[in-house]
Amino acid sequence: MYEDDFAFGSDSTELIKLLESDDIQPGITAGYQTCKTIYLYHPLGGKMVDRPVKMAMNEPRAVHVAQAFGLEQRLRDAFEREWKALNANRHIANAARIARIYGVSAVAMLVDNQSPDESLDYRTLYKHNVSFNVLDPLNTAGSIVLNQDPNALDFQRVEGIRVAGKPYHKSRCVVVQNEDPIYLAYNAAAFGFSGRSVYQRALYALKSFIQTMRTDDMVAAKGGLLVTKIQNQSSIANSVMQKLNGIKRHMLKRGKTGEVLQIGVQDSIESIDLSNLEKPLDSARNHILENIAASADMPAIILNSETFAQGFGEGTEDARSVAVYIDNIRGWLEPLYDFFVRVCQYRAWNIEFFRSLRADFTEIEDTYSVYFSRWINNFEYRWPSSLKEPESEKVKVDEIRFKAIVSMLDVLLPQLNRDVENRAALVEWACENANANEHLFPQRLDLDFDALRDNPPAQPVQNEPGGGMML
Template structure:
């Protein structure tokens, strides 16, 4: 079976496609890390701006762009990168009159809201010849992708993002990617992937023998004639047709038992487990992601397996950041269009005299998207942390309050209320205070009690 696959053999483009399409672990090795990394949404903040409106418009466009959503587009790029060693994502634009914007010109970001944009993901065969990478160590573009050509069309660098799986090695040709580029996730794991198929053949053989029954029958004599053979055949047929609820009779010296496969179990499990571990080691990914087993304690409990997976996913998210930055710029331009800005001007008076470009770049520069921690703390632990934070805030206000004028006391009260409102698990309803009313409040001076008149006897 696949005698040409030996330790150290490199997969071809066609081999990688076959492994991804048909091998039981092929899709999991390529897709599982991406799906795990995208299992949480990024946390977006735009300080100093109408954050709720901007984030809502951004998310709507993010989910609708390219007819599949930006997450699916990025997932396709990163999956192909892991399958072949390199992949590319390009964006094209088509005006409403049906004319395509030339692909060799810079992407007109300021006109994206006027265009129908589309995204194409290319594998190494689509871009063959343009992503070989320069091997001159003194060249400025040494082992760096500089330009992209697909089916005779050049794509400007602003219109594409190129993703490599691992860094290129000097004069190390990658068969699956047609260049001196990254390597397929299957490259080091090719031989153990072959072994895994052999374990499946073992599973099939065991499954075929698992229900086999052996009937030990006493021979009637040294010579077996046709009548004896017919009798034995009749008894075998009776055994074969027997089901739960039936009764069959056998001789005193006869016996029926299943094939004993107990000695095979340990060897088969040992081989399968080692094979999966070897594949995971070769692919630089946690073996538990290939086993498809539920973590004993889960991500919230911080088990060692969960920590290993979390570190691996953090690394995957770093590799995905260039693709996300590429999509962020396009989505921002389309979501925060001039038409959208007009609604913001009507809603917020402070933007009526601010030009669109000025406001857009303020929002763009303030835009921040961060990944949440994969190791999510349980609510019980979050409440403990919130409680300590709240105690510290109350203590700070109690210490400062006697030293502050009334206007500053109002600011301190508002700060404390905001701190409390951020603790969603502790307070379901927000505390709203009027800062002006607190600042204008004058404490009522306590009434002085009249002093008793003491008569002196020396008058």
């Protein structure tokens, strides 16, 4: 290990210079460099930014394409392959991270041999190589300032970005802000009238947290300190007695488990008493963490790293609070997902993919445009539930739902034998609801409802009053 690795003898670190400054007071503005320093060096800097996003994106969303009949699995596989090839989850997480650090971020899409300031033709996107750059406010400074004219059509809206003097059309980029912009509220970290950093309100509390770390370090350093009371043989401490006491202290310092140390009757040895510090230290630390969490509008349990007393899915108030918070984070991520979903759909479900489907499914008769419009209109990208339940409980819920569907069919189907339109609509409704019960039926049931309409069931045989039979 080299001495330069620790920069011995250098000035204080960036974080100490920042958080020991007397200028840090409640309500102070957090600038770009301040936010960067806190994220890089503060123990809670990364956790405040990354932990909520990781919890929200912990489980992937499920792809569903309704009314796709036997094509859904092929559509789903193609979409997920392209999603993985684009590395979309990583770009979304990076954009969310930067937005929470500084208040705003942008994702810009670059396409081979195309100018970024032109409108993007999504229909030919599959023919080109694409890449994505996640940009922070320093990269886009001067372009995401937002119009503050309340009579303008683009009032506090982003109409595109500019990176190093090069404009990007709004079809090639997406901008995400942490919290909505406030009228005429300038954000120094984002260089514009935009959202705010998660550190903005918590800056003073983050400074206080460093003091608790120093106190912990002091307690850890003093925890092994031993205090000895040695009875002197005379009131005059001559050099001989000082040497004798020094030998005793040296033997005490070197003593370890399994050895015997002899001391005088009047001598005593005890450790330093730090028990009185435990309660006030814990109380102060918890209050500071709660202040930081309140400032960032997040549940304190996420920062405390405490375990859920009854588990995350068993109805505790902490679990419900965190589940609501995670759902809000997922809603905030929707614009990023919508941007990548559109790119992925056009690239995965292109005309060449459609031709391969037509070769395998001869019943496909309509044009590519008709099918593609149907697929994107019936596309669903569902988040898993934030509040986890045991699998047995999920099966019970699906079972109750399925019994309700069967009861509805038992009541209505006999009355709709001659009404083919409503009968087909009822069967379609039952199939869609049954397919939603994934814990009972892993494989979806896809029926041809047009064929069901064209082939009504035979009418039941009834007895004529005169003894004859009729259909």
